Amino acid sequence: MSQLNVIASCMLFVSCAIWTSGEVFTAITDVEPLLETHQRIIDDLDDYIFKEEQRLNILKRHLDIYKREQKKAMEDIPNYLGNPINAFTLIKRLTSDLDDIEKSIDIGTEYIKNVTVTHHDVKYPTLEDLEGAAIALTRLQQTYDLEVDELAEGKLNGVTYSTPMSAGDCYELGKALYTEQDYRNALAWMTVALRKYKLEKIRYHFTEEDILEYIGFANYLLGDIEVALEWTKKLLTVNPNHQRARGNVPHYNKMITEEKEAMKRRRRGDTGEEIEKEVEKPASSMSYENDFTIYEKLCRGESNLSPSISKKLSCQYLTGEHPFLRYAAIKMEYLYRDPDIVMYYDVLSDNEIDFIQKLAKPNFKRATVHDSKTGKLVPAHYRISKSAWLKDETSPVVARVSRRVADFTNLDLTTAEELQVVNYGIGGHYAPHFDYARSHESSFSSVDGNRIATVLFYMSDVAQGGATVFTELGLSVFPVKGAAVFWMNLHPSGAGDLATRHAACPVLRGSKWVCNKWIHEAGQELVRPCSLEYQPENMHLKLPRGVPKSFR
Template structure:
């Protein structure tokens, strides 16, 4: 796995907004660190509980083997004082009693006092118990797991056995945990997913010695999926983007598998609008499908560029052309490990959950921080981008601050345009600086699996490669939005994903934008 992000301990307690625990590898790392202490605490607690149980049992046994055993000839209901006197005649019974009072009780009371539940709870509170993940974090984590299933057409049985495509691991989920995700799917109207999760739970229960759920719970849940689906079907059938079966489940003996239903949607909605068509191509690309024609592909190439600036005569840029028109390029090895470490370290304390989604904006699940050039004096990345892209980048008017994003499992961005005017024609930033004319996105690490950046309408996608950047223009030369530049981020399956993004604005780059990126060929 990737090395943990720096300064995980410095993750702040955020008063204004709940910390994005499930959304960011940084916060997950912080939790994993806390859990090392929690594990030790609870492990010790079980040892203490066992000690106390043994002490209590030893006391009972000693009393039963001496006093009770030696005084059985008195009737059950005889006078307690008479019984007590009887117990003190025998020297060894008497001795054992004195021993119990002076030794075993002391021991017992000592253990009770020093390892009480209250003290454990206090220690957990000291670790930050009240700020730990809650319902919302769990819902976000469940969404992330279900998103991986949906986007990558995961076989739930394989997935929950810990096998992710080409990667096999030895950790999966229990039948009860799989069942919880099935229930969550139904509650959130992901009916087709619910079926996959239920049948996986049904299968898993057979292979478990002990399961916290039963076959009858699963049977009831199947009934609930069908009933809930059929109840909501009429109401929602007209909603284009709602993932729903074609027809009522009660009447169809064979529900359409999620995979076929997606392909159906893909072909049906292809021409409706860029966002919807883009979504289904996006899913295919996350799975590695490239839609570029052989004619387009034949123009693609890699080269070492020495001409952009004298600096590059001795440090040539390794450029790969991913699409000629509109231009999309990936440039390798543009940022050193020490710059990467500086960016992660500086961003970590201010990583926050994204703002609530406004109408028309794409859902995104990552934690974000914004760095000004002054925040990172030893990492002059704006200057470097100026040299590479030949654009004005430095200064408040020329670009946005550098955006750092930290994704965790299932972390994604739905298809969108980086142009601010695309979602909000009255955006004040557009009025002031002009729209975002270009995007320069740097991958700060390799991702074990998943996390591609697809451009559905170009038919190609970018793979995260540590230290490489992808560059494109969001605006046409006349300044209007280039609607071909729809893109998104595929969910991370395994690993962490960190990116740094610089958006350059139009007004300061009016005269800078080269006529054609191709001229450097």
């Protein structure tokens, strides 16, 4: 029963009591108790109005934020949504914040639902979207070496691009990461949430106790029991009756004591002497960490090619016997030699890009990868984007792009795959991979052969991040709208070239659009005949100094 109903019931009860007894007016002593009833009504109405004002203030605060951010977004939609912080907070406003709004409303909730949730033309993100956006932010944070405190203030690499995140934003981000068992990053965001919560003095659906409990238990799950105990004691100073905290304190104390005793026994050993033993990390773990460090440096553009490689690079115009190249020579640049990584400039016009994007959008689906065991296409956490496939028959524009690929690559596109159009989302990326099927994997097509070459068109510039990096070569290629990168995936022997291992770095700011044309072996027999001498996959694996061979 609502507060208003309680008040109405009380007033009805009083009126009925007066009507039935009919004796109150006969003596002042009987009227005096009514002052207590009168005061109770005043107190109840005061309490109700206070709660209503609180409810309306919450609504006004949310509405002010929604209006302010909507105005900023509509001024430049691509730039606004290209900021991962803005994208995350937008999803948060339409998931957890909307739940908070509905919970804070006692009157009018059904109206809110009727004008929003039940409309078929309104799209809402899910909690999965919120968790995905949270993971994306931490991926950006790690890849581009960003500080959590700066991200929380709307800064990317020291430059302010968005409104500072609120305590509620940081809390929901930390909570989503905790759910994903990323306790280290959850701890970092909960710590920022606590600091902002104390400064803001705003009533949220969560309390300081909730934040402290997350911080304490995250430390426990990370194995830092002593710090977990400290935060749990802080929680008990805020609420001495917190049941879980009261139960955790003796548990943590016991664990700390047992760990100290175990450490003493390990140090004494069998001889009773103090022995320090170094715990070595597994070689595979060290290799992975080293590999990932190199990948991140390439994404940040911190790795430069050696002078011996750079001096071989050149720019020129691509001409030939083909009529197209005679009248419209293409600007080309060698980004790497042996294997050749070539950038062709101005091979897609703005009109073609706009048309292909509009054609692809209705068919967008979550991007997939080939399962090495089954050969089937499956979604994967290491490839975050949406894609669509366009046949040449779909439009003359798509067919024209395919003909252009044949012109500047001099390869036969009869067995080439359809044009794949890709748009990367918040922190969208594709981890290091090969475009060709390796010997132990299921081939793409037994008839058409393996993917002999890749043409990667850039359909947008990217404000920050989003590079294509060749992890074995130490090469970073940053998107240039209208340009295309081309390379051969296979040696002339047909063996895969390990040097072509590449990755799509996370998009830090902006929107990344690309389209791919994968060309297969069948049809290239006369254009690129096989070598009589067998060449192993690792023939071209000439790594720059500091890049380990284990980075595969």
